[in-house]
Amino acid sequence: MPLRPEVTAFVALGANLGQAVQAVQAALAALNDPENGLRLQRVSSLYRTAPIESSGPDYINAVAHIATTLTAPVLLERLQAIEQAAGRERPYRNAPRTLDLDLLLYGEARIDSPRLTVPHPRMFERAFVLLPLHEIAPELVSADMRRAVSAQAIQAL
Numbered sequence: 001m002p003l004r005p006e007v008t009a010f011v012a013l014g015a016n017l018g019q020a021v022q023a024v025q026a027a028l029a030a031l032n033d034p035e036n037g038l039r040l041q042r043v044s045s046l047y048r049t050a051p052i053e054s055s056g057p058d059y060i061n062a063v064a065h066i067a068t069t070l071t072a073p074v075l076l077e078r079l080q081a082i083e084q085a086a087g088r089e090r091p092y093r094n095a096p097r098t099l100d101l102d103l104l105l106y107g108e109a110r111i112d113s114p115r116l117t118v119p120h121p122r123m124f125e126r127a128f129v130l131l132p133l134h135e136i137a138p139e140l141v142s143a144d145m146r147r148a149v150s151a152q153a154i155q156a157l
Helices: 020-030 072-085 127-136 143-149
Strands: 007-015 038-043 047-049 059-068 100-106 154-156
Touching (some): 007 020, 007 072, 007 127, 020 059, 020 072, 047 127, 059 127, 072 100, 100 127
Antiparallel strands (some): 007 059, 047 154
16 A cells, blocks of 8 residues: 655644643654654744643643644544543543643644644644744744734743
């Protein structure tokens, strides 16, 4: 069977329960699985941010640039499996979590389905996404977007 061409994708990572730094690092390791269609290309620094529309400890956030031969829906399933392996529960919207992985961008695709929206619908509103994304792919974040989020509380670890 011929291999699918690789697609560039960006994934936001966050955690604020348990050992958050270790959970993010373990997820990054899981995103580097060439035998299963995932190659980690670049990773931002880790950032600490207060919860938004939620409670609990501060989040540890990062953004990863991956190359993948997986389709977007299969990549989403893989991300959710990594979350599940980290003990992710979804008791209510914006609940504190052991691990959260969001597919931000998948090549040039525009996807709007009941299970997946790409680009991620709130990525351009969140400093904890835009600052790490700008760090590893500055061409994807405009100066206007950076200014809009610059007042939000975020600090590099």
